[in-house]
Amino acid sequence: MTPLQKGKSPFYPGQPVPVELFVGRTAQLDRMLRRGVEQVAAGKPVAMFIQGEYGIGKSSIAGFLQYLAAKDHNLHSIYAPLGGVESINDVAARVLEATIRSGAFDPSRNERIRNWLSKYIGEQSLFGVTIHAEALRRDAPSIAAGMLPFLAEVYARLKDTGTRGVFLALDEINGIAGDPHFAHLIKGVVDTNALSNRPLPLLLLLCGVEERRREMIAQHQPVDRIFDVIDIAAMTESEMREFFTKAYASVQMTVDDEAMSLLCKYSAGFPKIMHLVGDAAFWIDRDGRVDRDDALQAVLTAADEVGKKYVDQQVYKALRSQDYHSILAKIARMGPDAMTFTKAEVAKGLTESEKKKFNNFLQKMKTLKVLRSGDTQGEYVFNMRMVRLYIWLQSLSSKTGA
Numbered sequence: 590m591t592p593l594q595k596g597k598s599p600f601y602p603g604q605p606v607p608v609e610l611f612v613g614r615t616a617q618l619d620r621m622l623r624r625g626v627e628q629v630a631a632g633k634p635v636a637m638f639i640q641g642e643y644g645i646g647k648s649s650i651a652g653f654l655q656y657l658a659a660k661d662h663n664l665h666s667i668y669a670p671l672g673g674v675e676s677i678n679d680v681a682a683r684v685l686e687a688t689i690r691s692g693a694f695d696p697s698r699n700e701r702i703r704n705w706l707s708k709y710i711g712e713q714s715l716f717g718v719t720i721h722a723e724a725l726r727r728d729a730p731s732i733a734a735g736m737l738p739f740l741a742e743v744y745a746r747l748k749d750t751g752t753r754g755v756f757l758a759l760d761e762i763n764g765i766a767g768d769p770h771f772a773h774l775i776k777g778v779v780d781t782n783a784l785s786n787r788p789l790p791l792l793l794l795l796c797g798v799e800e801r802r803r804e805m806i807a808q809h810q811p812v813d814r815i816f817d818v819i820d821i822a823a824m825t826e827s828e829m830r831e832f833f834t835k836a837y838a839s840v841q842m843t844v845d846d847e848a849m850s851l852l853c854k855y856s857a858g859f860p861k862i863m864h865l866v867g868d869a870a871f872w873i874d875r876d877g878r879v880d881r882d883d884a885l886q887a888v889l890t891a892a893d894e895v896g897k898k899y900v901d902q903q904v905y906k907a908l909r910s911q912d913y914h915s916i917l918a919k920i921a922r923m924g925p926d927a928m929t930f931t932k933a934e935v936a937k938g939l940t941e942s943e944k945k946k947f948n949n950f951l952q953k954m955k956t957l958k959v960l961r962s963g964d965t966q967g968e969y970v971f972n973m974r975m976v977r978l979y980i981w982l983q984s985l986s987s988k989t990g991a
């Protein structure tokens with residue numbers, strides 16, 4: 590068999606998915622379009638919060654919604670990732686920078702914005718614009734103090750291009766959510782706007798894990814009332830199938846039934862894992878047709894990757910005591926597919942010293958999000974098949990245990 594020349598992989602582990610490969614989430618999109626985008630386009634400001642666990646697809650759905658809002662509803666989409674910011678001035682600098690880069694879906698709007706904010710723009714190169722960091726930092730405090738007037742100015746500059754509102758997405762709020770100034774800034778923008786006699790048609794969207802939203806509420810209780818909260822959960826089997834079919838079809842590949850079942854089973858609704866397994870199978874396959882063996886090998890490759898990045902770094906490292914490791918190894922050996930166990934059945938196989946630490950171990954594994962409580966008393970469930978698989982693989986090589 591001649592190995593196939595591989596083109597560009599259609600998988601994006603660790604990056605928001607491009608719009609062509611976005612699948613599913615119809616209920617959430619529908620709600621955000623009707624209650625968010627369309628309301629704003631009709632003149633009414635709305636604030637929304639997309640919440641869901643790490644890697645579940647928050648940024649992807651935010652990106653897709655911004656694309657639809659710009660393309661079909663004439664909102665001006667600004668996407669500001671707040672990863673690593675430490676202060677309100679940093680937030681303002683990010684929003685300013687995101688505004689300079691906004692309008693990718695509409696070159697004429699983008700040009701206007703750049704003309705207006707040209708003092709922050711350095712050289713224009715083939716790869717986009719470079720930003721004057723000092724100018725940005727110098728003006729950030731005044732934008733932080735006047736976030737709403739700044740956004741209103743964006744709108745005013747674009748109004749006669751048919752723009753019907755501004756859609757500001759603040760993503761990756763983890764680092765700043767606990768800062769009371771941030772909660773006040775958000776609440777202030779929403780309230781001031783609502784009370785103004787000509788409110789800015791603004792869709793304000795925040796993305797983060799649920800704990801971060803709670804943290805904001807803890808900092809400033811009234812924040813609780815301003816957001817329409819959209820939950821993003823694991824994908825369904827049919828969404829996963831659609832994704833794999835679409836992704837492989839885009840590079841003229843097909844997937845056998847059995848292989849499809851394996852890819853879906855181990856992805857278990859986690860889009861991040863879908864991309865990892867899908868990518869592994871893309872590279873393993875040699876004939877343009879992903880079969881059972883390709884899928885099995887891909888699952889192992891992906892498990893190893895998840896393991897090295899997540900389990901080794903966050904789980905094994907956190908389990909300091911030797912007993913913890915040997916308890917884990919004993920649970921692991923129950924088999925790669927044993928997703929649940931009861932406390933009683935595991936306890937039977939433990940030494941006295943392990944038994945004493947068993948409760949703490951279970952608590953710790955829950956905090957690390959490896960396990961959760963099952964439906965019945967004393968039952969525990971692994972959250973991720975990949976993690977479960979990796980722990981099993983490790984127990985075979987038996988570095989970890991008795």
Ligand SMILES: Nc1ncnc2c1ncn2[C@@H]1O[C@H](COP(=O)(O)OP(=O)(O)OP(=O)(O)O)[C@@H](O)[C@H]1O
Nearest residue numbers: 601603605606612643644645646647648649860861
């Ligand atoms: N609807 C979707 N269709 C296809 N792939 C998706 C979809 N949603 C997410 N993905 C993929 O899943 C992975 C995680 O998505 P994303 O980065 O959007 O999640 P997140 O919740 O923002 O993660 P984090 O908590 O790390 O910010 C990425 O590889 C992305 O490409």
Ligand SMILES: [Mg+2]
Nearest residue numbers: 647648760761
């Ligand atoms: Mg994200």
